Amino acid sequence: MESSVVAAPSPLSPDAINQIKRLDLRARTVVRGFLQGLHSSPYHGFSVQFSEHRRYSRGDDPKTIDWLVYAKTDKYYIKRFEAETNLTGYLVMDLSQSMGFTHRQQMTKFEYSICLAASLCYLMQMQQDPVGLITFGEKVQASLPARSRRGHLADMLAHLTNLEPAGKTNLPACLNQVAAMLRQKGLVMLFSDLLGDPEPVFAALARLRHSGHDVILFHVLDEAEVHFPYDGPVEFEDPETGETLTVDASGFRADYLQNLADFQQEYRERCGNLRIDYVPMDTSMPFDTALTEYLISRQARF
Structure with missing residues (x-):
């Protein structure tokens, strides 16, 4: 009789980290495991x-x-x-309603992004690098200045803990606003599901780069958005407009996956031309993957 061995989940997997309720402890666990x-x-x-x-x-x-x-x-x-x-970092968070989506994962896209952002904040504070926070929906909603003083980490994590996704987003307009706001060159770490027309987003990202900022674009999707595990007739609802669409998921899957691959490839190529780090990820991905991208970007900066 054959026995099957089930691999233990990664200690930095979203399911494992989700068992920790406090955001500060989540961030500390992720960073220590990563190091x-x-x-x-x-x-x-x-x-x-x-x-x-x-x-x-x-x-x-x-x-x-x-x-x-x-x-x-x-x-x-x-x-x-x-x-x-010295590296000044800015966490830029998409607060749109679509970021609150999840299919089967324990973490929504928004919760995953918040945990990742908190971990990056914790890591930068360990290295005594100033880090700030900017949140946006249809416009920039809040901004915490980049600081490295003792106590700033607690302020950042408290703000992240209280955020909730709601409403629509206007990513290009908000990125242009961010570019105008930031006086000091630094590393802009953007968290978004990138729903919408990519062309104006590329123009806004180009403005950030031309202002002298390095950029890491974390494209965060739900695992179901990446693998499309649906069958038969399924009704989908746009979380930002409320519009619904019923499709035959089985017949639609191949076209959907091809369109997603084309979309990500366009972002990969266009961001590469702008020397922006494009990091596609889904809510099943261990958090150390994203922190490794941060480390690579930091090395390349010097």
Whole structure:
């Protein structure tokens, strides 16, 4: 008789993290698990103090090599100057009603995005980087300035905890407003399901880049939006307009999946042209995947 072995869920999976009710504890668990995972990843060595060092490159002064880090990692790193290590981050959150959708997952797209944003905030505060928060629907609704002082993390997490998705969104207009608001260049981390016409979004993203900001675009979808696990006649409702549409899901699946693949590929290519990190993800994806994208972006910045 054959026995089947069921793999244990990832400790950083949404289902595992959802068992933790407080957002601050969720963020702490995600970040600590992520940093522990760096020991066995291609980024080994950055788990020590990855914000304070960068890889030694040809042309660097060998006198700047940190031999203590070499002893721990067997790799050459040099210590950055204080001006190099400073990174100002801005979390930009889509509050539209569509972000509250879920099919079978324990976390909605919005809850997933909030947990991811809180984790990034916690990680940046650990590295003493200023981080701020901007929320938007049809217009920018709230803005917390980027700070690194003690107590700011608690303010950020308290604000994130109290957010709720509601109403419609106007992503291009809000991104243009964000570009006009931000006086200091930094890393803009945008969380959205990107529902709507992409063309004006690309124009707004281009304005952010032309203003000197680095951008990571987290395209957050529900697992059902990615895999379309529906059969037979299904009625779908637009959460922002209330309009309904009944389709034969079985016959519609192939076209839907192809349209989604084309949509994501367009974002991937257009964002690549703008040197924006496009990160498609769904609500079943472990959180360390997104934090790895943050780390890669940070390395590429210097």
